[in-house]
Amino acid sequence: MPAIDPPRRASRGRLPARSVRGALALSALLVTLAAVPAAAGQPDGTRGGGAGDCASSGRLKVPGAERQEVSCLAEVTTAGTVASGHTDPADWAGLTPAGLATPRGVPGIQIDGYFPDSSATNTNHGWQHDAQFVIRLPDRWNGGLVVAGTPGVREQYANDRAIGDWVLSRGYAFASTDKGNTGAAFHRDGAAPGDAIAEWNERLTQLTRAARTVVAQRYHRPATRTLATGMSNGGYLVRWQLENHPELYDxxxxxxxxxWRTKGPNLLDFLPPALRAYPTYAAGGEGAGEAHEEMVAAGFPAGSEFLWPYHHQVYWDVTQRIYREELDPDYDGATEAGTPFCAPGTPACDADYAYAARPREVHEAVRKIAxxxxxxxxxxxxxxxxxxxxxxxxxxxxxxxxxxxxxxxxxxxxxxxxxxxxxxxxxxxxxxxxxxxxxxxxxxxxxxxxxxxxxxxxxxxxxxxxxxxxxxxxxxxxxxxxxx
Structure with missing residues (x-):
């Protein structure tokens, strides 16, 4: 099993000068690092609380998986998986309204596991291993399969409340991946800039193929329909899959x-203006009106101002720095992921970042994921x-x-x-x-x-x-x- 700290990119050859850990407390909606409690083992090698149609569980094998654990559950939605330890509420914290109903009455089989990988940012189950996945197979199946990658840099259970519960209640099998690397230091994965994000696409393709096989094992026939869905980075994965592997999906x-576009726009275009202009706008007085115009010109619409303070504090800064580090690590030299909330004009400040002016190598890194x-x-x-x-x-x-x-x-x-x-x-x-x-x-x-x-x-x-x-x-x- 790999070390807890994922390997550094060989081509970068530098030690971090500043930690990004300080940003984690402010980015709870972006990053979650809590582990899932282990479920109790059963004498027959399965895990969980029993119930469901478990006759087929012993022969379910996820192709390519290095590890898998099969659980027969009385409830595969979060109405049961929270208590049984088969989800992690920290993964999906902050993604749904408090009043969203939780479906109940969906027994089935859950498979947790991981594919071979060399990075170890995902601590779920105490595995310290990336490329983790979850596959859920309801007893009452409608013939379909839904696959998803996670938003932000979250782990494999992040879709459970917003997507998984609902599609499972409709009879779909459901599979989700952690995308192969997680957390605010996800950019440490991969050998070259852009590799960590490119892996996200590979991992969803890998999981889709594996889940289709598992569905056929479980129900003795292939899925009649395979749908990809997801939010934010998960939505990006849907677009990429339908562009590059349409044969896998309906x-x-x-x-x-x-x-992500090589010539823009992308988030490296519009986040720096926000980091540069928002503090001046928020301070009021001279320059506030011009700063507001700069915010609107960058894409933040008039009428959304009430959302700006929260996003400045929680999202914009850490997002800019960690994604810029992934795609353009040389911008700040030996510093890892920049300086949080730096003032414009200070050396290598992300508020001054200008994607269009960056070297060709940076645009080629974006091309990998465009x-x-x-x-x-x-x-x-x-x-x-x-x-x-x-x-x-x-x-x-x-x-x-x-x-x-x-x-x-x-x-x-x-x-x-x-x-x-x-x-x-x-x-x-x-x-x-x-x-x-x-x-x-x-x-x-x-x-x-x-x-x-x-x-x-x-x-x-x-x-x-x-x-x-x-x-x-x-x-x-x-x-x-x-x-x-």
Missing amino acids: GGVDWEGTL LTGRIGKPLITVHGTLDVQLPISKDSDVYAKMVRDAGRGGMFRYYRVEGGTHVDSLVDTFPDALRPLVPCHRSAFTAMESWLGRGKQPPPSRTVPLPDAADPAALLARCPLTKE
Whole structure:
């Protein structure tokens, strides 16, 4: 088993001068490092609380897995897995509204494990091993499989509340991966810039192939439908998979996926202006108006100002520094991932970072992970208009044009959700200004089901308006994509 500290990139040959650990306390929604408690072992080699149809559990083998542990569970949603130790609430903390209902009554089999890997950022189960995955197989199966990568740099259980519970309750098998590296130091993985993110794509491909095999083992027939879905970085993975491995999927639902383009825009374009301008705007007085204009020009829409303080404190700084470190480590020399909240004008400050002016090698690193818009299977994208982590005008608006320009518009739908932001937990803080995206994702998912299953075309791409005086409970219950 590999060491706890993942290997440094051989090509960089330097020791970190500053730690990124201080940022972890401020980025609980971005990074989680808590371990899952181990479930009790059973004499027959399975784990967990029993129940479910376990007759087939002994013959389930995940192709390529270095380790797997099979559990027969009375409940594979978080209604049961929290207590049994088969999920980690820290992985999905902050991603969903507090009032989101938890489905119950879904017995089945869960397989936890990992594929061979040389890095060790994921501490779940005490394994200290990356490329961890979870596969859940409900007893009452609808014939489908849903696969997902995680948002941010979270671990494999991050999708359990927002996506896994719901699709399992609908009868889907569900599989999720940690993407091969996790946490604020994910950039230490890989031999060269861009490798750590490129591994995310490889790991979802690997898990999809393995999960399809396991589904056939468990139910004695292949899945009739395989869907990819995910939010933020998980949404990026959906886009990449449908562009590069459409043969593995029937379709995908992208929830505010991250956009990587070699020429931009990408987050290395719009986060530095935010880090540079926001403190001046927040201080008020002379220069505040000009700073506000710079924020809006960078993509942060007027009307989203109430979200800026939180994102400045929690998201923008650490996101810029760790992703810049992954793709452009030489910018700050021997320093690892920059200086938190540095002042513009100080040496190698990320607030002054200018992606367009960086050397060709940096753009080549982004090229490894760049999207093209050339999807090969149907895709639905959902993105909130008040997203100030991945501003919609610099992200999904651009990707939608890329898809159309690639001649793939007929297999694409795009719903801009008025009042939606990057993480749904903020709806609890600003219930009068925001709406949750989780019901919009579910509407998009069911639209994809109808598109594939009955040939029913989804509603045309549009901006989904925020209803006047909408009740928060009503907004959490439904998100119609059609005009009403």
